[in-house]
Amino acid sequence: MSFWETITGSDLTRQWHRFDARARALPADHQAAWEQITVHLYPYADFTGRNLTPILDAALSLLEEAAADGQSAHEVFGDDIAGFCTALAGGAGARTYRDRWREQLNSNVARKLGRLGG
Structure with a gap:
């Protein structure tokens, strides 16, 4: 990956296009499961989303x-795609982007208050 690709994210754009093309080739129920997976995994992404690409x-x-074996998406995931995504992202305690933003905000506020009070 070149510096330009890292800065612009063009490599990620190409990767997302490849994911979309692969997903469009799936049966309808698998496509719906894919959409749910992307929605449920998105909160675990960092700013660029690079950490989610392999997942x-x-x-x-x-x-x-599963599609090649003739299994339905329900047979693979059951009723809990959100739980599957949580497990993929590192379990119930995995940090989301909101957690990271909250920590950064708290740190900035504490630093500012420390300057004002000291």
């Missing part, structure tokens, strides 16, 4: 294998 690739591969 999304693995989830999409699982959907492709």
